[in-house]
Amino acid sequence: MTATLAEATTALHSQWDRLRAWILEVVVEADDTAVAAAPSILEGWTVTALVAHVGRAMDALAACTPLPADTTPLTLAEYLGTYAGRAADIAETTRAIAAQVAPDPVGWIDARAAAAFATLAAADGRDLVVQARRGPVRLSTMTVSRVIELVVHADDLAVSVRRVPGADAGPDPVDPGALDLVARELLAIVVARGGWDLEVVDPLTWIRLATGRAPCGTSSLAAALAPRWTSDGLPDLGRMLPIL
Template identity: 60%
Template sequence: MDTDADLTTASTALRTQWDALRTWAHDVGDPALAAAPSVLDGWTVAALWAHVGRAMEALTACTPAPAGVVPLTLGEYLATYAAGAADTAEAARRLAAEHVSDPVGAVERSATAALAHLGTLGPGDPVVQARRGPVRLSTMTLTRVVELVVHADDLLRSGRRARGTSAGVPDPVDPRALAVVADALLTVVQARGGWDLEVADARTWVRIAAGRIPYDVDVLADALHARYTSDAVPDLGRLLPLL
């Protein structure tokens, strides 16, 4: 595995997805939208946006890991999310309150610091100590792309629901970053079951894998296809959601 190439791909996707989100926030953000409930139960749009900044700060918090430490895989790292969900939600609400005077600027500063710190953690693809455990830098960067893509889609759906229309609420999900995340989440599933699948509808697959829409085998069959026509898409209900 060429982990340096993996890091380059993830880093590029992270930057392009952040650029898309930043532009969206400047174009769409306003106090009325910030106060609206998001598509995540118990979260306002402001809290969801604040969480984007905290997700980027997790990269800034990374430090070099001691030699010989065994890193978590992407699937293992994502599996730690569920246990901390309540704390994550509370932190997002607290940050939203703290950032009320400049929510976009606060998250921009967090993202800028994270991207700058990313460049200091090389050379190569070292194991770093993250908040949730040791991971390779490429894996940690990829988890940030997952966060930004999933939450960009959350913000899109939240904004359109709050305004009752898609007009004036552009899509902040970068297509290239979405493809990277869809493939990565499929790789996690394939590693657990050995199936030979491919992504047919990246947006739907990411929503299913992230638990954003109810699991349904027919919807899954639209999102994923078996690589060979003689095979079928398996029932993945026991493996999903991944985060």
């Protein structure tokens, strides 16, 4: 992992503030039930459910508790690798939460975010090993995973709302700094596995490929990544993606 706890914390604050403002403007204050109830690009999830999931993503950070310093933490790649096996449970829990918080979704996600940032503040800059829902991780790793969640789902929400006839998708809810951090961290996972020397050309395209939001083809991969040295070729990452 390349980001420090301080860098990840800054990115999380920036992405949260931007996404929260977008949700308030586009989903809540627009008072358009067609937007809130619209299917998202995630199968079986509405826009409202995806908003609830954003809050639950922050709640996962709030729930972290310190562990002994000699505890062996999961890497970011290992932690993200636990997602696939729990996809059905995550979807079911998210839909249940969305129904419960429907009267005040922003109030609920605000409370989850406040608790998450309180956890970071309590650490006072120390990159502790903490117990997360899926295993022990460094606080920096957990924070980066939350930035990934917010960036990926901010894009999911924007794409979903753009599909609603007549809806105003508003400004881009993805923070540029957080976008770059996520693209860099997802690339670092791939590079560590294959040993290639690659760089990101288009962060959003790369993130969509790495998270399975777009199919990985030769042309799309070439639009997203490039070898650092022109004499090198671009590897076939089809079997390695998506990362989560």
